[in-house]
Amino acid sequence: MSDAPFRNPGWAGNTGGFELSEDQVRGDDFVGARSVEGDHPSTAATYPYMLADKHPEAPLFEGDFQARFEKILTRYPTKQAALLPTLGLAQExxxxxxxxxxxxxxELLGLSSAYVRGVATFYTMYNKAPVGRYLVQVCTNISCNLCGADDVLExxxxYTDSEMGELSEDGNFTVIEAECLAACGFPTCVQINSRxxxxxxPADVPKIIERLAAAGPGEG
Ligand code: FES
Known part of the structure; x- marks a missing residue:
């Protein structure tokens, strides 16, 4: 057995183009304190899964993203095994x-299109169509539902003046229903981007929307 100290570089070792420290990736600053604007005291803030500034036509991949793609490949025994993080990077x-x-x-992973589509369409965390700057996922599963999730969704x-799953006119919001977000003790739970x-x-909703709409790119 190696004497090398155990090192866990965090989620796919990936601090991306954000130059975040491991502490920031793990979100230690959120643990133990409940932010007034969301978050669960026991959860780490998660790495943003989409850049604030997204380019639907951006090349896959170049520059820092190409370097990250190559790094991802080194972590798996086969290219096929790297499919999920590669799709995640494409979404980012x-x-x-x-x-x-x-x-x-x-093409990048040497797989068939049918195989990749089969995998990508299985997971709800991959957006199959463009979403707003804020993806609002309202849990309507049982605990939340019993506590009025349908009214929160409505x-x-x-307040975003949008249809379910559609982009709001200002491009800021896409609202969808989500299955259990594993915060059943705190209904209704809503996930907005990674928070x-x-x-x-329902009374909280206008304040949340107003604050997010006013936030600059990357904030919120
Ligand atoms: S039922 Fe809503 S978080 Fe579990």
């Missing part, structure tokens, strides 16, 4: 993983 760059992105990922749709908002009631 383009904001969604449409059919063209799936084909490009298939309020988000009303959790708990105990959300």
């Amino acid at each position: 760059v383009r904001g969604h993983v449409g059919p063209e992105s799936m084909d490009r990922v298939a 309020a988000f749709l009303r 959790y908002y708990e105990n959300v009631t």
Whole structure:
């Protein structure tokens, strides 16, 4: 057995183009304190899974992203095994993983398009169509549902003036229903991008929307 100290470089060792320290990736600053604007005290803030500035036509991949793609490949025994993080990287760059992105990922990994589409469409965390700057996922599963999640969902749709799954006119919001977000003790739970908002009631919705709409790119 090696004497080398155990090192866990974090999620795929990936601090991306953000130059985040491991502490920041793990979100230690959120642990133990509940932010007034969301978050669960026991969860780390997660690495943003989409860049604030997304380019639906951006090349897959170049520059820093090409370097990260190559780094991902070194972590798996086969290219096929690197499919999920590669799709994640594509989504980070383009904001969604449409059919063209799936084909490009298939090409990069030497897989068939059908295989990549089968995998990508299985997972709800890959957006198959462009989403707004804020992807609002309202849990409507049982605990949240019993505590009024349908009304919260309705309020988000009303205040963003959008249809379920569609982009709001200002391009800021896409509201969708989510299955259990594993915060059943704090219903209704709403995930907005990578942040959790708990105990959300319809009365909270206008404040949340107003704050997010006013936030600059990358904030919120
Ligand atoms: S039922 Fe909503 S978080 Fe579990």
